[in-house]
Amino acid sequence: MSVALLWVVSPCDVSNGTSFMESVREGNRFFDSSRHRNLVPNERINRGGGKQTNNGRKFSVRSAILATPSGERTMTSEQMVYDVVLRQAALVKRQLRSTNEFEVKPDIPIPGNLGLLSEAYDRCGEVCAEYAKTFNLGTMLMTPERRRAIWAIYVWCRRTDELVDGPNASYITPAALDRWENRLEDVFNGRPFDMLDGALSDTVSNFPVDIQPFRDMIEGMRMDLRKSRYKNFDELYLYCYYVAGTVGLMSVPIMGIAPESKATTESVYNAALALGIANQVTNILRDVGEDARRGRVYLPQDELAQAGLSDEDIFAGRVTDKWRIFMKKQIHRARKFFDEAEKGVTELSSASRFPVWASLVLYRKILDEIEANDYNNFTKRAYVSKSKKLIALPIAYAKSLVPPTKTVSLQR
Ligand SMILES: CC(C)=CCC/C(C)=C/CC/C(C)=C/CC/C(C)=C/[C@@H]1[C@@H](COP(=O)(O)OP(=O)(O)O)[C@]1(C)CC/C=C(\C)CC/C=C(\C)CCC=C(C)C
Numbered sequence: 001m002s003v004a005l006l007w008v009v010s011p012c013d014v015s016n017g018t019s020f021m022e023s024v025r026e027g028n029r030f031f032d033s034s035r036h037r038n039l040v041p042n043e044r045i046n047r048g049g050g051k052q053t054n055n056g057r058k059f060s061v062r063s064a065i066l067a068t069p070s071g072e073r074t075m076t077s078e079q080m081v082y083d084v085v086l087r088q089a090a091l092v093k094r095q096l097r098s099t100n101e102f103e104v105k106p107d108i109p110i111p112g113n114l115g116l117l118s119e120a121y122d123r124c125g126e127v128c129a130e131y132a133k134t135f136n137l138g139t140m141l142m143t144p145e146r147r148r149a150i151w152a153i154y155v156w157c158r159r160t161d162e163l164v165d166g167p168n169a170s171y172i173t174p175a176a177l178d179r180w181e182n183r184l185e186d187v188f189n190g191r192p193f194d195m196l197d198g199a200l201s202d203t204v205s206n207f208p209v210d211i212q213p214f215r216d217m218i219e220g221m222r223m224d225l226r227k228s229r230y231k232n233f234d235e236l237y238l239y240c241y242y243v244a245g246t247v248g249l250m251s252v253p254i255m256g257i258a259p260e261s262k263a264t265t266e267s268v269y270n271a272a273l274a275l276g277i278a279n280q281v282t283n284i285l286r287d288v289g290e291d292a293r294r295g296r297v298y299l300p301q302d303e304l305a306q307a308g309l310s311d312e313d314i315f316a317g318r319v320t321d322k323w324r325i326f327m328k329k330q331i332h333r334a335r336k337f338f339d340e341a342e343k344g345v346t347e348l349s350s351a352s353r354f355p356v357w358a359s360l361v362l363y364r365k366i367l368d369e370i371e372a373n374d375y376n377n378f379t380k381r382a383y384v385s386k387s388k389k390l391i392a393l394p395i396a397y398a399k400s401l402v403p404p405t406k407t408v409s410l411q412r
């Protein structure tokens with residue numbers, strides 16, 4: 001692991017009161033250190049009382065669930081999530097109408113700090129290159145502003161995921177996630193805690209990015225702490241939205257919709273959401289064995305039962321005909337989400353289309369590999385070989401050259 005990736009936490013003094021400058025200095029010192037730590041801030045760095053604000057945005061998927069008077073849900077997860085899509089789309093439209101609205105910037109980019117900010121973005125780029133090589137390559141075609149903004153978002157998502165998936169995962173509590181959320185609010189209020197947060201703070205002040213998908217990703221991590229089974233696909237959909245659909249919603253405001261696109265903003269966000277869901281469902285299908293060894297089953301329990309399967313079958317890891325039939329249905333559903341996503345990629349601004357096509361084409365190929373492994377996702381990890389990637393990338397590039405549709409075809 002390269003030194004650029006190592007997240008170092010001071011044993012004594014990290015508090016939320018640290019200014020950006022101090023944080024950056026700390027960051028530099030830490031990054032120059034040869035002590036090896038991981039990317040994720042641990043308990044200690046998360047502690048501290050960042051002021052909780054709601055940033056004027058009160059809706060959350062979680063509150064929508066809790067808001068029902070009888071305690072019973074009246075909407076499907078998909079309907080609830082669509083509200084977040086509408087909010088993000090509305091934010092983008094507002095910005096198109098009035099660019100002035102986004103002129104209140106945090107106090108980072110004042111002369112003198114610009115070098116530090118650019119260093120912060122460079123760190124994000126290094127992290128991205130280390131964790132997601134192919135995707136990072138794809139971002140090279142984007143404009144420098146968009147590329148570095150995507151890097152900053154990638155790094156925040158990666159750090160958030162590492163809280164529950166990384167080496168410090170066993171120390172992560174709901175309270176630690178609350179502190180991470182406080183820190184997120186600070187990022188959106190122009191009070192970044194460290195240099196990587198500083199890059200994100202700058203990004204969200206320059207692009208019309210709503211905080212809600214970020215909050216919701218943290219909610220997904222909370223869900224991971226308290227839940228290891230999903231009753232049906234509706235429950236699983238919500239989880240997939242939290243941890244991956246949110247990424248689509250965060251990314252489109254950066255990538256931009258092509259000016260010549262006739263598609264509605266909502267429909268493009270809907271496609272972005274679909275790509276996140278497709279990726280996460282694929283990720284789940286690829287990792288069934290690995291997750292089972294951690295006692296987790298991210299598969300709809302009702303569909304397992306209908307197929308005559310149970311958790312025990314999964315823990316036993318036997319590839320039977322029942323399993324193959326079950327898997328075929330799950331793969332079919334994932335492909336439907338990829339199809340839904342495809343409709344939106346063409347509507348993105350021209351330079352942003354390639355990384356998205358590349359990620360879509362490559363991630364969808366994992367499904368083909370699960371089939372090629374005869375549905376043994378218990379002991380074989382499906383992956384796309386370098387040679388297959390090399391063949392797929394020019395195809396993705398060719399797709400990215402297709403301009404947006406001339407007609408209004410994506411109305412919802
Ligand atoms: C071009 C592009 C892909 C941009 C997105 C860049 C970005 C900000 C990525 C963040 C990804 C991340 C670190 C998410 C944290 C949660 C997580 C790990 C989700 C899983 C990703 C796969 O990672 P991996 O295989 O490494 O998983 P393990 O941790 O090893 O298990 C996910 C499966 C989901 C990631 C979701 C996306 C990449 C959604 C992409 C959607 C868009 C970019 C919208 C495109 C727009 C339209 C209109 C279709």
Ligand SMILES: [Mn+2]
Nearest residue numbers: 161162164165
């Ligand atoms: Mn993960």
